[in-house]
Amino acid sequence: MSALTAPIHTTPVVTVRNLTKSYGTKEVLRGIDCDIYAGEIFGILGPSGAGKSTTVECLAGLRTQDSGEIRVLGLNPVTDGKALPTILGIQFQDANLPDSITVLEVLTMFASCYDTPADVEYLISMLGLEEKRKAPFGSLSGGQKQRVSIALALVGNPRVVILDELTTGLDPVTRRQTWELVKNVRDSGVTVILVSHLMDEVEYLADRLVILDQGVIQATGSPAELIAATDGASNLEDVFFARTSALDHRCLVGNAK
């Protein structure tokens, strides 16, 4: 793991120490350490099966780690499960809701679960869903469904939000619009943890990132720092292939063809 960054922020809102997790005999996380600072977009980049989703599920208290320690604004996801959702929102990879529920209904319903929810009408406006507020979820486009998904992650007025594979499957225009939304979320004071396997997305959005491969952090830093510190790298994709086993797999596939 490279210690490349001297963080400009001083207060970590999330700390992870020596996090391990196995499913049966398969070790998915093998000692993850990282700090995430207030008001940044923190990327978790890695190939499929690297342990990205497991990491954030442990952060959100949806899975229990085998060992290691996590704190989210001082809360332990294992023991503070009731309090954690009031400060941490999560957007799930597989967005789906009943087809007949409307945008306004679903946001109002989820907002009702919180003591101090976000302003639903403001969220709808912020995410450009004004014209779809009474539209059934089943009638929305892929990009609009992702916006609803982001809105659901923000509706509890969280301090930290996890966005998991946010733009997978979206067209280029919608992806770019969604990226701007993520920046707006960050600019509104929310710390964003962005989980992705899309290099250009992380390079564009993340203030800092970790590259995760086979359950181990291979590199940490800002995109520019990582590119500068990797021989011959001109973008994050070069860094990614230099520091992970993904290229080996791809070459094998290419040779086989």
Added chain:
Amino acid sequence: MTLALAASRADTSPLTTGHLPPGNLPPDNLPTSDLQRTTTMTTAILNPPVPSTPALPHTGRSRSTAIRAFLTITLTEGKVWLRDPTSAIMALSFPVAMMLLMTSMVDGVEAHHMLVPSLAFAIAMPTVTLLPATFGLLRERQILRRFQATPMRPSALLGAHFIIAFTSVMVAGGGAIVAGDLAFGLQTPSSIATMVLGFCAGLMAMLCLGTLIAAVVPRATTGTGVGMGAFFVSIILAGAMVPLTGVLHTIGSHTPLGAAAEVMTAGMNGYPMPVTSLIALAVWTVVLAPIAVKIFRWS
């Protein structure tokens, strides 16, 4: 002043007020109690912050939020349920159709013969078929997982669907009675109180059975399959399709729906109250409900 500052920070959250500040905000790491607020602010002023994870005590949510959430979820899920015509038609029209068709088409069958079977169908359809199928779908689509990431407890969501099923049973049962009376002049039960007791106790026990299945089924198809199995076993053992005798009748009269049918039949015909069936209903309800909440799976 310290408290005012803390309060103003809490009230000016950008997503609450709809106001986007120009830059990043520092983390709102202020504790909630007044004493803790004062101490923290004083400490923060006297000592510059050090790089450590700030403590942010939260206690989940208040009782008023829990009640508001429960009502909102019940109302919203109820609307969604009504928009699915299959569920609504199956739950609401089946007992009415049964009462009307069987009474008019089968020789020797009168409306009062069909009252208990119709009410048994009215109870069984929403409770053990639709409730598990609904939760299977919610689980399959990861909607329950979304709820898991909120401060809501599983009991609130189960309770909301409990009320939806309860309401649909009452409407379906009432519909069967009204239809039977309007079409054929339904005979008044010998003991209306016993009928109502059997219907309500049976409804509670069957809701608990349906909730137990709903608590664990992974997919909609599984929920439908297991629910339909439970439905037919319950209906057969209740004697709602064919009258039972001997051992099968004894077993049936201790199942949730069979015990309810036993009590309702007693009320209809003026038989003595079947106490063991009432006890069976109470036991089913008291045992199944906490197990359902205990084994509930979000995903």
